[in-house]
Amino acid sequence: xxxxxxxxxxxxxxxxxxxxxxxxxxxxxxxxxxxxxxxxxxxxxxxxxxxxxxxxxxxxxxxxxxxxxxxxxxxxxxxxxxxxxxxxxxxxxxxxxxxxxxxxxxxxx
Amino acid sequence: xxxxxxxxxxxxxxxxxxxxxxxxxxxxxxxxxxxxxxxxxxxxxxxxxxxxxxxxxxxxxxxxxxxxxxxxxxxxxxxxxxxxxxxxxxxxxxxxxxxxxxxxxxxxxxxxxxx
Numbered sequence: 001x002x003x004x005x006x007x008x009x010x011x012x013x014x015x016x017x018x019x020x021x022x023x024x025x026x027x028x029x030x031x032x033x034x035x036x037x038x039x040x041x042x043x044x045x046x047x048x049x050x051x052x053x054x055x056x057x058x059x060x061x062x063x064x065x066x067x068x069x070x071x072x073x074x075x076x077x078x079x080x081x082x083x084x085x086x087x088x089x090x091x092x093x094x095x096x097x098x099x100x101x102x103x104x105x106x107x108x109x
Numbered sequence: 110x111x112x113x114x115x116x117x118x119x120x121x122x123x124x125x126x127x128x129x130x131x132x133x134x135x136x137x138x139x140x141x142x143x144x145x146x147x148x149x150x151x152x153x154x155x156x157x158x159x160x161x162x163x164x165x166x167x168x169x170x171x172x173x174x175x176x177x178x179x180x181x182x183x184x185x186x187x188x189x190x191x192x193x194x195x196x197x198x199x200x201x202x203x204x205x206x207x208x209x210x211x212x213x214x215x216x217x218x219x220x221x222x223x224x
Contacts, residue, residue: 008149032209043113043199043215044152051210086150095207096157096165102150 003027006089006100015109019076023089023100026070032092033065035074038102039085047087048074079107112136113216115200121222122190130185130219132200140164141183142201142213143175152199158183159206187221195223 006023013019021035032051036044050056053067062075072091076083088102113134122128134141142157142165157165158177172188187194197218205211 038150041218043201043217045215046212049210049212088150088152092207092209096154096167097207097213099152102152104150 001026002101003098004089004091004100007103008101010104010106012106012108013079015079015081015107017079017107019074019079019083019105019107021074021076021087021089021103021105023072024070025072025091025098027091027093027098028067028070030091030093030098033063033072034090034092034097035061035063036088036090036099037085038088044088081107081109083107113200113202113214115198115216115219117219118217119220119222121224123224124190124192126190127186127188128190128221129187130198130200130221132183132185132216134181134200134202134214134216136202136204136214138202138204138214139180140203140206140211141177141180142203142207143183143185144199144201144215145169146197146199146218148196156183156185157207164206190223192223195221197221 034049035047038044060077064073086102089100090097140159143155146152156175161177200216201213203213
């Protein structure tokens with residue numbers, strides 16, 4: 001079993017839809033949870049991070065962490081074609097990030 | 110004014126060859142990393158260096174050898190290339206040692222194809 005599980009998709013939704021992306025993990029030592037966005041043929045870039053359980057909102061993006069269930073989510077409201085990318089969850093352990101497989105998301109105009 | 114740069118961007122080579130990938134960061138960061146992203150987009154850390162000192166050395170074949178001549182550069186040398194080495198290799202850097210909210214900045218990647 002991988003430390004971090006993420007449905008690779010692909011996920012295709014119409015413009016304006018609410019998108020929900022999720023990851024589960026097995027290592028209860030993870031304290032910091034991140035979402036990276038990776039456009040095609042580019043390197044990943046940090047989108048949001050959350051410490052421990054709770055919610056964090058940044059514009060159209062909301063990150064949620066439920067440590068009791070070992071489950072994290074990223075919600076995208078009013079999705080735009082420019083949001084089309086691969087979204088990778090990542091979790092911080094001892095001095096290293098552990099990434100999920102990434103979910104490939106396409107927003108259709 | 111690219112923050113993290115890698116060369117080459119594409120690398121096509123034959124099995125058994127030796128090749129190097131170079132990485133440079135101009136962010137003044139103390140830590141640099143090498144990641145491998147396979148065909149299924151799974152991104153996994155290989156090595157990290159903090160101020161030229163190796164701090165993470167994951168279970169990778171010893172055909173892979175990182176070298177950090179200074180804290181702004183981290184190169185990756187690969188000996189006796191195998192088909193399974195085909196992947197995209199990303200360099201990254203961060204201010205701290207990669208813990209907590211220490212943000213990692215990624216380069217554009219080097220797409221290695223072994224024939």
